[in-house]
């Protein structure tokens with residue numbers, strides 16, 4: 001049993017403390033926007049924020065998230081207003097199949113918090129998410145658009 005704060009809501013999850021946060025979020029809290037891709041911290045599909053920092057929840061034990069603020073894609077918009085990264089994603093029609101996109105958006109939102117005007121080199125260094133549909137060029141354009149918003 002563990003108590004988590006997810007998108008500002010305190011929730012109790014009935015899992016072993018070593019269970020990956022991803023499974024607690026999806027199966028116990030019922031928020032399925034965060035996806036399972038590789039399970040080994042390589043693809044970024046499972047990216048959420050822990051106290052505002054992007055983390056790969058497939059390798060983050062639930063115990064490490066206790067006492068911290070977990071934010072998932074479902075909690076990124078505020079009062080029904082899309083986050084500027086979500087807005088840019090819509091404007092630039094970034095998603096194709098969409099599977100990787102929640103993780104990408106969460107990674108980019110964390111990047112812009114740290115570096116409001118990232119260069120292409122900053123993007124290359126920090127956005128290492130894998131998109132099997134190859135949306136990387138649209139992702140880069142949308143990041144620069146969000147940075148100007």
Ligand code: FES
Nearest residue numbers: 037038039044058
């Ligand atoms: S599912 Fe977590 S990084 Fe791929």
Ligand code: FES
Nearest residue numbers: 097098131132133
């Ligand atoms: S949009 Fe299909 S995997 Fe990225």
